[in-house]
Amino acid sequence: MGKTIAEINKKIKEGRAVVVTAEEIAGLAKKQDVKKLAAEIDIVTTGTFGPMCSSGVFLNFGHSNPRIKIGGGKIYLNGVPAYAGLAAVDTYIGAAATPENDPRNSEHPGSFKYGGGHVIEDLVAGREIMLEINAYGTDCYPKRGVSTRIRLKDLNEAILFNPRNCYQNYNVAVNLSKKTIYTYMGILKPELGNANYCSAGQLSPLLKDPYLRTIGLGTKIFLGGGTGYVAWWGTQFNPSVKRTKNGVPAAGAATLALIGDLKQMKPEYIKGASLTGYGTSLIVGIGIPIPVLNEDILRWTAIPDEELYAPVVDYSNDYPNCTGKTLGEVNYGQLKSGKAEILKKEVPTGSLSSYKKAREIADTLKKWITGGDFQLTENVMNFPEPDSGYKFRAMKEGR
Amino acid sequence: MERKFVIHFPKTLVDKPIMSDLVKRYSLDFNILKAYVTPEEEGTLVLALQGTEENVDTAVKDLKEMGARIQSISSDIRMVRELCTDCTACIPLCPVDALYRDKEDFSVHFDAEKCIACGLCIKACPTKALVFTI
Ligand code: SF4
Numbered sequence: 001m002g003k004t005i006a007e008i009n010k011k012i013k014e015g016r017a018v019v020v021t022a023e024e025i026a027g028l029a030k031k032q033d034v035k036k037l038a039a040e041i042d043i044v045t046t047g048t049f050g051p052m053c054s055s056g057v058f059l060n061f062g063h064s065n066p067r068i069k070i071g072g073g074k075i076y077l078n079g080v081p082a083y084a085g086l087a088a089v090d091t092y093i094g095a096a097a098t099p100e101n102d103p104r105n106s107e108h109p110g111s112f113k114y115g116g117g118h119v120i121e122d123l124v125a126g127r128e129i130m131l132e133i134n135a136y137g138t139d140c141y142p143k144r145g146v147s148t149r150i151r152l153k154d155l156n157e158a159i160l161f162n163p164r165n166c167y168q169n170y171n172v173a174v175n176l177s178k179k180t181i182y183t184y185m186g187i188l189k190p191e192l193g194n195a196n197y198c199s200a201g202q203l204s205p206l207l208k209d210p211y212l213r214t215i216g217l218g219t220k221i222f223l224g225g226g227t228g229y230v231a232w233w234g235t236q237f238n239p240s241v242k243r244t245k246n247g248v249p250a251a252g253a254a255t256l257a258l259i260g261d262l263k264q265m266k267p268e269y270i271k272g273a274s275l276t277g278y279g280t281s282l283i284v285g286i287g288i289p290i291p292v293l294n295e296d297i298l299r300w301t302a303i304p305d306e307e308l309y310a311p312v313v314d315y316s317n318d319y320p321n322c323t324g325k326t327l328g329e330v331n332y333g334q335l336k337s338g339k340a341e342i343l344k345k346e347v348p349t350g351s352l353s354s355y356k357k358a359r360e361i362a363d364t365l366k367k368w369i370t371g372g373d374f375q376l377t378e379n380v381m382n383f384p385e386p387d388s389g390y391k392f393r394a395m396k397e398g399r
Numbered sequence: 400m401e402r403k404f405v406i407h408f409p410k411t412l413v414d415k416p417i418m419s420d421l422v423k424r425y426s427l428d429f430n431i432l433k434a435y436v437t438p439e440e441e442g443t444l445v446l447a448l449q450g451t452e453e454n455v456d457t458a459v460k461d462l463k464e465m466g467a468r469i470q471s472i473s474s475d476i477r478m479v480r481e482l483c484t485d486c487t488a489c490i491p492l493c494p495v496d497a498l499y500r501d502k503e504d505f506s507v508h509f510d511a512e513k514c515i516a517c518g519l520c521i522k523a524c525p526t527k528a529l530v531f532t533i
Pocket residue numbers: 476492493494495496497498513514515516517518519520521
């Protein structure tokens with residue numbers, strides 16, 4: 001017997017909704033009948049907290065007097081360049097933006113101390129930001145320069161808009177070469193010295209709804225400590241990858257574009273990141289509720305770490321050169337134990353994604369729902385299915 | 400007093416009982432934090448020496464005269480708890496297991512006693528939660 005979102009929302013309102021986290025359901029399903037659980041449980045909450053480089057924020061500063069137009073000029077926030085291709089006093093700053101005078105990798109590996117991700121963190125934390133604008137001046141926007149300090153509360157809008165977040169599964173990165181390499185998956189020691197992963201595994205939102213039956217356009221979510229929405233499917237969306245028996249993609253597949261009000265967000269869940277030798281990023285906390293509309297959905301939410309597999313990829317050659325080669329698969333149970341067997345060697349593991357924080361987020365979302373503060377949404381539109389023919393393409397070069 | 404050192408022994412000294420001789424001669428206590436032989440067959444010891452300042456200094460001088468290279472570990476590493484997100488990116492970088500994760504609550508901890516201040520974890524931490532104190 002199925003449930004509807006409307007029925008579940010009614011239960012939330014009456015304080016009767018039964019909510020568990022994806023970690024709890026993985027445990028429960030080992031002992032109890034899935035049919036019975038599907039009838040009893042209304043919502044499973046998920047969570048993830050890791051660096052998501054394709055993130056950024058739209059800002060509107062309000063007009064100066066006389067007026068100034070950023071578009072076609074230059075704009076810096078704490079010395080980090082932002083986008084100057086929008087009208088008047090709108091901009092967008094991305095997590096990976098780097099100050100022009102940053103030495104980058106000229107002394108490899110660069111430390112990338114401060115960038116777009118840190119500007120966003122500082123805004124959320126309520127810290128003052130230096131705003132500098134250089135403009136060419138027009139009859140209607142005569143001012144040529146602004147140099148002032150701003151805070152998040154002084155702005156009109158601050159909209160977090162991340163074109164690609166929440167990867168459904170991800171590579172485990174290793175290094176088969178003879179020297180240490182510095183990647184967005186962290187520092188990789190030579191000759192399989194370590195294996196780094198970046199997923200919350202059994203708590204990760206898109207691993208628990210592998211066919212995106214409940215997550216779509218308009219899904220309301222936990223985003224950075226506030227509420228946000230799924231705004232579109234994410235860039236590099238790739239639903240047709242190989243799947244394991246349980247339906248879960250065995251490699252990076254679906255992604256989400258997310259949107260939310262930065263002013264609602266909390267510094268615990270939005271943090272700048274410096275990845276040595278790579279660049280800056282933004283660590284984003286995301287939680288997605290999955291309504292248990294039927295038994296299939298419950299079965300998917302209950303898949304434990306031991307049955308979720310990630311491909312192992314050599315970041316010294318196969319990743320940068322797009323060879324498509326993988327070195328095998330390991331499951332998140334092994335990865336989380338601190339050691340995984342790769343190419344017959346026991347390799348220490350590290351994660352870029354915090355499982356502790358993912359847990360905290362799934363728990364917080366659970367509290368919001370049981371407390372009656374958070375209602376579920378009906379999808380406005382579903383995203384492309386595995387058999388839709390939707391494909392992820394490589395760049396056309398040399399034309 | 401206690402001081403930590405990284406001592407590199409050339410191939411010719413690797414098999415000799417140098418440390419135990421010195422320790423006896425200058426009545427020192429010592430604690431080996433890590434010991435390994437490099438591919439060039441050079442021996443490396445990370446150890447904490449305890450004794451009077453004068454005796455530790457003389458022992459270090461004797462070691463140098465025998466051809467050992469010695470680095471004193473003067474700085475310390477600290478974990479800034481508020482900046483740590485408990486991700487575990489630093490853990491596999493640490494050569495002495497001074498960084499570890501609690502199996503129950505998944506929080507990451509730093510054991511200053513084990514740390515040899517090699518600094519490897521500092522570069523690995525995305526939120527700059529690991530810092531040199533000096
Ligand atoms: S500095 Fe960091 S990596 Fe080096 S021993 Fe200490 S904790 Fe371990």
